[in-house]
Amino acid sequence: MNNATLRRLLRFHFRSLSTESLRTPQNSQHDCGLLQYNKRIRRLTKLGQVQAARQLFDSMPRRDSVSFNSMLTCYIQNNQLNEAKSLFDSFQDKNVVTWTILLSGYAKCGLMNEARILFDSMPERNVVSWNSLVSGYVHNGDIRSAREVFDKMPERNVSSWNSILTGYCRCGMVKEAREVFDRMNERNSVSWIVMISGYFEVNQHRESWYVFLLMLKSGMMPDQAIFVVGVSAIMGLNDLDLLGSLRTMVIKLGYEGDVVVGTAILNAYMRNGSLDEAYKFFQGMPKRNEYSCTSMIASFAQCGRLDDAIALYESGDCIKGVGSKSTILAAYAQRGNICEARRVFDEIRCPNVVAWNAMVAGYAQNGMLEEAKAMFLRMPIRNAVSWATMISGFVQNEKFKEALELFAELHRTGEAPSHSGFTSALSACATLGDVELGRQIHTLTIKTRCQHNPYVGNGLISMYAKSKNMGDVSQAFSTMQVRDIVSWNSLIAGFSENNMLDDALDTFQKMPKRDEVSWTTVISAHVQAGQFENALKMFLQMLRTGMKPRDFALISLLSACSSTGTTKLGKQIHGLILKNGFNSCLCVCNALITMYFKCGSLDGFSVFEDMPVQDIISWNAVLTGCAQNGLGEKAIRIFEQMKAAGIFPDEISFLGVIGACCNAGLVDKAQAYFNCMRQIYGISPMTPKYSCMVDLLGKAGELYEVQTLTDGMPVESD
The missing domain is CATH 1.25.40.10 (Tetratricopeptide repeat domain)
Known part of the structure; x- marks a missing residue:
C-alpha cells in the first residue's frame, strides 16, 4: 500500500471526527474524539489494514490504554507478534487487559514458554488471564499443563470449565472430560455441545445421545448448534426412528426452515444409507443452500448412482455454484468421463482451491498423472489438501518414489502436511520397505502434533508392520491417545502379516468392540498360518454373533478349501455366497472359480458363465x-x-x-x-x-x- 492510498484511508476515517473536539481542551470533547479514533482502529483491525491502523494510531494527539490495547490487538490478530511485543514494551500504563492480549498472542503462535513467563510476570491477574493460559495450553495440545493451571485458579467461570472440557475432548479423553462436566455448577450451550461432540468423536454414539437427552431434562432448549450435534449423535446410532423424533422437535421449536439444521438431518439420512429417504427429505426442505445440493450430489456419486447425481445437478433443484460444480466434476471423473469433468471445470469462472483439487484428483484417479501434475503446477493457490491429493495420486498409481519426493518438497515449503498427506507418505514407505524414511516421517508427525490422529496412527502401524518392525508397531499403538476399531484391526493385520497368530488372537480378544473387518482379519490370519479348521470355527462363530460375512472372509475360506481340496465345504460356502448376494462380487467369484478347479471340479466353468461381469x-x-x-x-x-x-x-x-x-x-x-x-x-x-x-x-x-x-x-x- 503506497503513501497516497494511506492518506486517502486516513482522510476517510478522520471524516467523521470533529476537528473542534481535537482542538478544544475540554475533557468531554477529548473523550469523544478519542472514542472515534479507537473505533476506527478496531474497524481497520477487522479489515486487516494493519499499516493504516498504525498510521492512525501514530497520528493521535492523545492516547489512552484503550488505544494501546486496540493497536496491540490489531498486531496480534494479524500475526505480527514482534511488532506487538515492541508496542507492549513501549507502553508505560499497562493494565491487566494489555498483559492478557499479549499472553493470548503468544499462545496463538504456539509460544507457550513465553506465554507462561509473561503470565508469571503479571503484576495482577483476573479470571480472563487465567482462562487465556489454560486455553493456550489446550490449543497447543498440552492438556496436562492446562489441568495444572486450571487446578490453581483462584476463581473459575463457565469459560474456564469449558476450556478444560474442550481440552480433554480434543485428546479423546472422554472419561476425564465427563468427570469435569459432572462437577460443573453452571453449564451453557457450549458445555453441552463440547460434551456431546466429544463422545461422538470417539464413536461412543449412545453416550453422546444420552448427554443430549440429559440436556433436555435440565431444561436447556436446543438452538441451531445443539440440534446439529444432536443429529450427529443419532447419525452414529443408525436409528431412523430417533431421527424422526428429533425432526418433530425441530418443527415444534421453529427450526424447520433452518437450512443448517435441515442439511444436518439430510446428512444423517445419507450417512445411514437411506439415500432414497434423504432425497425425499431434500425435495421437501423449505430452504436449501449450495451445501445441501452438494451433499446430495456427493452421496449419489459415492453410492455409484452417478446418473442420479448428474440428473440432480442438471435439474432446477440444484444451486450451481463452485461447490456443486466441483462435486459433479468429481462424479464425472469417478465414472472415467474426464473430458466432461474438464468441461465443468472450465465453466467455473474463478475456480477456488477445492475445484482445482477435485480436478487434480480426477486426473490422478484415471491414471493421467502427467495431466494431474500439470494441473497441480498451474494452481494459483495450493493448500495442504492439494499436496495430499497429488501425493495420494502418485501412491494410487504406484509411483511411490515420486510421492515421497513431492512430500519432501512440501516439507521444504514449511507448510505442515495434512493427515491424508502423512498417511499416503507412510503407505509409500511401507511399499518401498524404506523404514528409515518412515521413521523420519513419524518424527515429523510428532513435531506437527499429528501423531495422535487415528488415521496417521493407523498409517504408522501399517508401515511398521509391513517393514516387520513389530516392536515399533506395539509402541505406535500404545502411544495412540484415541484408538478406533481401525487401529485394533491394523494391529491384528500386522501380527498376521508377520506370522504372529497368537499375538493376533490375543489382540482380537482384548478388542473393546469388533466389526466385520476384525473377524475377517483374524480368520485370514488362521488361513495364512495353515489352521484351516480353526479359521472355519471362527467364521461360524462370527455368523452366530449376527455379523454378516465380508468378501475377504469368504475369499480366505475359499483359499483354505483350495489348499485342502475340500469341495463339499467349498460348495457350502458357495451357497452362503449366493444367500448373501456376493455372486456379483468379482473378487469372490474369481476365488470361487479357483477353488473349484483346484479341487478338480469343473463347476468353475458354471461360475464363470454366470458372472455378470x-x-x-x-x-x-x-x-x-x-x-x-x-x-x-x-x-x-x-x-x-x-x-x-x-x-x-x-x-x-x-x-x-x-x-x-x-x-x-x-x-x-x-x-x-x-x-x-x-x-x-x-x-x-x-x-x-x-x-x-x-x-x-x-x-x-x-x-x-x-x-x-x-x-x-x-x-x-x-
Missing part, C-alpha cells in the same frame, strides 16, 4: 484351471474367446494356455502361443513359461528345439 483375473482363473485339469482344447477356446471379447492377455493368461497345451501334449499350439506372446504382444517370457516349453518339447522328443530354446533364454535358468 468378468475381468482378466476371471479369464486367467479359468485358463489356469484348464491347465491344472489337462483341458488343452478347452483352454484354447477360452483364450480365443477372451481375445474376441477385447480382453488383452497378460503373462498369466499365456502361462495358463501354454501350460494347458503342454499338459495335453499340444506341441504346435503351445509353440505358436509362446512365439505369439513375444512377437505380437511384446511379453518377455519368464522362467515358468520356459519350463513349460522345455517339458513339452522334451516329452515330444524335440531335443534340438529344447537346446535352441534354452540357449536363447534372456533369463538365467534355474
Whole structure:
C-alpha cells in the first residue's frame, strides 16, 4: 500500500471526527474524539489494514490504554507478534487487559514458554488471564499443563470449565472430560455441545445421545448448534426412528426452515444409507443452500448412482455454484468421463482451491498423472489438501518414489502436511520397505502434533508392520491417545502379516468392540498360518454373533478349501455366497472359480458363465484351471474367446494356455502361443513359461528345439 492510498484511508476515517473536539481542551470533547479514533482502529483491525491502523494510531494527539490495547490487538490478530511485543514494551500504563492480549498472542503462535513467563510476570491477574493460559495450553495440545493451571485458579467461570472440557475432548479423553462436566455448577450451550461432540468423536454414539437427552431434562432448549450435534449423535446410532423424533422437535421449536439444521438431518439420512429417504427429505426442505445440493450430489456419486447425481445437478433443484460444480466434476471423473469433468471445470469462472483439487484428483484417479501434475503446477493457490491429493495420486498409481519426493518438497515449503498427506507418505514407505524414511516421517508427525490422529496412527502401524518392525508397531499403538476399531484391526493385520497368530488372537480378544473387518482379519490370519479348521470355527462363530460375512472372509475360506481340496465345504460356502448376494462380487467369484478347479471340479466353468461381469483375473482363473485339469482344447477356446471379447492377455493368461497345451501334449499350439506372446504382444517370457516349453518339447522328443530354446533364454535358468 503506497503513501497516497494511506492518506486517502486516513482522510476517510478522520471524516467523521470533529476537528473542534481535537482542538478544544475540554475533557468531554477529548473523550469523544478519542472514542472515534479507537473505533476506527478496531474497524481497520477487522479489515486487516494493519499499516493504516498504525498510521492512525501514530497520528493521535492523545492516547489512552484503550488505544494501546486496540493497536496491540490489531498486531496480534494479524500475526505480527514482534511488532506487538515492541508496542507492549513501549507502553508505560499497562493494565491487566494489555498483559492478557499479549499472553493470548503468544499462545496463538504456539509460544507457550513465553506465554507462561509473561503470565508469571503479571503484576495482577483476573479470571480472563487465567482462562487465556489454560486455553493456550489446550490449543497447543498440552492438556496436562492446562489441568495444572486450571487446578490453581483462584476463581473459575463457565469459560474456564469449558476450556478444560474442550481440552480433554480434543485428546479423546472422554472419561476425564465427563468427570469435569459432572462437577460443573453452571453449564451453557457450549458445555453441552463440547460434551456431546466429544463422545461422538470417539464413536461412543449412545453416550453422546444420552448427554443430549440429559440436556433436555435440565431444561436447556436446543438452538441451531445443539440440534446439529444432536443429529450427529443419532447419525452414529443408525436409528431412523430417533431421527424422526428429533425432526418433530425441530418443527415444534421453529427450526424447520433452518437450512443448517435441515442439511444436518439430510446428512444423517445419507450417512445411514437411506439415500432414497434423504432425497425425499431434500425435495421437501423449505430452504436449501449450495451445501445441501452438494451433499446430495456427493452421496449419489459415492453410492455409484452417478446418473442420479448428474440428473440432480442438471435439474432446477440444484444451486450451481463452485461447490456443486466441483462435486459433479468429481462424479464425472469417478465414472472415467474426464473430458466432461474438464468441461465443468472450465465453466467455473474463478475456480477456488477445492475445484482445482477435485480436478487434480480426477486426473490422478484415471491414471493421467502427467495431466494431474500439470494441473497441480498451474494452481494459483495450493493448500495442504492439494499436496495430499497429488501425493495420494502418485501412491494410487504406484509411483511411490515420486510421492515421497513431492512430500519432501512440501516439507521444504514449511507448510505442515495434512493427515491424508502423512498417511499416503507412510503407505509409500511401507511399499518401498524404506523404514528409515518412515521413521523420519513419524518424527515429523510428532513435531506437527499429528501423531495422535487415528488415521496417521493407523498409517504408522501399517508401515511398521509391513517393514516387520513389530516392536515399533506395539509402541505406535500404545502411544495412540484415541484408538478406533481401525487401529485394533491394523494391529491384528500386522501380527498376521508377520506370522504372529497368537499375538493376533490375543489382540482380537482384548478388542473393546469388533466389526466385520476384525473377524475377517483374524480368520485370514488362521488361513495364512495353515489352521484351516480353526479359521472355519471362527467364521461360524462370527455368523452366530449376527455379523454378516465380508468378501475377504469368504475369499480366505475359499483359499483354505483350495489348499485342502475340500469341495463339499467349498460348495457350502458357495451357497452362503449366493444367500448373501456376493455372486456379483468379482473378487469372490474369481476365488470361487479357483477353488473349484483346484479341487478338480469343473463347476468353475458354471461360475464363470454366470458372472455378470468378468475381468482378466476371471479369464486367467479359468485358463489356469484348464491347465491344472489337462483341458488343452478347452483352454484354447477360452483364450480365443477372451481375445474376441477385447480382453488383452497378460503373462498369466499365456502361462495358463501354454501350460494347458503342454499338459495335453499340444506341441504346435503351445509353440505358436509362446512365439505369439513375444512377437505380437511384446511379453518377455519368464522362467515358468520356459519350463513349460522345455517339458513339452522334451516329452515330444524335440531335443534340438529344447537346446535352441534354452540357449536363447534372456533369463538365467534355474
